[in-house]
Amino acid sequence: MRVCTNCNQTVEESVKFCPRCGGPQDAAMYGIRDYTAKRRPIGVFGKVTLCLLGLGMVFQSVRSILLKNFGVTTPAVVYRAEQQEKRDVDDRSDPTRFELSYRYKAEGETYEGSGTMYFEYGYVTEMGTDGKPIPKTAVVRYLPSIPSWSEIVSVPGGRNSSYTMGIPNDTLIVVILALVFAAVLIHHRIVRRK
Numbered sequence: 001m002r003v004c005t006n007c008n009q010t011v012e013e014s015v016k017f018c019p020r021c022g023g024p025q026d027a028a029m030y031g032i033r034d035y036t037a038k039r040r041p042i043g044v045f046g047k048v049t050l051c052l053l054g055l056g057m058v059f060q061s062v063r064s065i066l067l068k069n070f071g072v073t074t075p076a077v078v079y080r081a082e083q084q085e086k087r088d089v090d091d092r093s094d095p096t097r098f099e100l101s102y103r104y105k106a107e108g109e110t111y112e113g114s115g116t117m118y119f120e121y122g123y124v125t126e127m128g129t130d131g132k133p134i135p136k137t138a139v140v141r142y143l144p145s146i147p148s149w150s151e152i153v154s155v156p157g158g159r160n161s162s163y164t165m166g167i168p169n170d171t172l173i174v175v176i177l178a179l180v181f182a183a184v185l186i187h188h189r190i191v192r193r194k
Contacts, residue, residue, distance in 0.1 A: 054180065061174060067151050071141035076104035076113075078136045078155065081123040084116065098123050100155065104140050106147035113140060115152030118159045 001010050006023030017024055042050070080101040084094070101114045125133040142150040154160065 054177070057177060061177065063149060064151070066143055067141050067149060070143060071151075072106075072144055073139050073141050073153060074104050074106060076102040076138045076140040076152075078102045078138050081125075083123070094118075095122065096120055098158075100138065100152060102138050102140060102152065104142065104150065106142050107144070109147065111142070111148055111150065113142075113148075113150040113152070115140075117152060117155050119157055120159075121157070124157065 002013060002025075003009070004011050004018040004021065004023060004025065006018060007021040009018055009020040011018055011025065015025060078100050082099045084097040084099050096118045098117055098119055099114060100117055101112065103110055103112050105111075125136070128134045136155055138155040139153045140150050141153050142148075152160070
């Protein structure tokens with residue numbers, strides 16, 4: 001017989017949990033591994049993956065910030081609109097989300113791009129007198145020094161998808177990067193102390 005470490009009740013030697021309080025008994029005695037003892041460090045593959053993910057986020061945020069601050073707007077023709085199969089938390093598709101492909105002219109050349117827009121009542125194409133669909137005109141923003149970098153600004157009847165939970169995506173990305181950077185600094189200080 002021995003004594004429970006939680007409630008001082010006498011328990012048998014072969015019991016893993018105290019019958020009175022339910023507290024675990026000596027785990028090492030039964031060969032149960034203690035998972036809280038030590039974490040395995042991140043391997044090379046994990047570090048490379050995290051670095052590539054971070055670089056991708058930095059590239060996207062820099063690109064978006066450059067387009068917002070130094071971009072030039074121009075009209076574009078939407079030549080394709082496809083409803084996206086994005087699933088929400090209840091595993092339902094969002095019928096208002098469309099991926100738009102567009103063409104625009106910049107610096108004497110024709111460029112193509114794509115972007116996501118939300119249409120509350122669906123993407124409606126008007127028909128001309130000849131029975132052919134009339135393409136919608138969108139407003140896009142491109143960078144004059146790199147005209148192939150573009151983003152869709154507006155389409156009649158649509159709303160932009162550049163906000164997540166009411167926060168601009170650029171701001172959200174910068175905040176996430178700052179948090180990751182702070183976590184890495186804290187981690188390195190903790191590791192260096194040990």
